[in-house]
Amino acid sequence: MLSNREVTILRYLVSGLSNKEIADKLLLSNKTVSAHKSNIYGKLGLHSIVELIDYAKLYELI
Template sequence: APGLAGLVLGEYRRLASEPAPAAGADEPGAPRLTDRETEVLRLVAKGLSYKQIAERLVISHRTVQNHVQNTLGKLQLHNRVELVRYAIERGLDDA
């Protein structure tokens, strides 16, 4: 959605001017996402809706929501905007 994209880009620009956090996704103690959670995260970062993700992965809309909620919990994030920012910072939107 255009509104979500604007929020994400604004937040990304703000964060790009700040120093990067020390902890990376591959460091010990970092949350471990399943392959499916990572796959869903990549598609969320690309701007796909839950319905589009469900169709692409041949899973239900509710399963996509569950993966997103599990990922938010593991990463201690609060909403989809923060999740997209996390994915962009780690280059998951390019893969």
């Protein structure tokens, strides 16, 4: 299960924001966003942004 923060980052990722842009919006470091991104992909068993977008659409996260 994704944490609230991971869902927030997932939504920003699928909307096209870069790690740096997400970090700036959430007042996090780029490294922290990268770690969350890796956790998201790992927890969901995904390997690409296309798969992430499909997942987000399927589960109505976007």
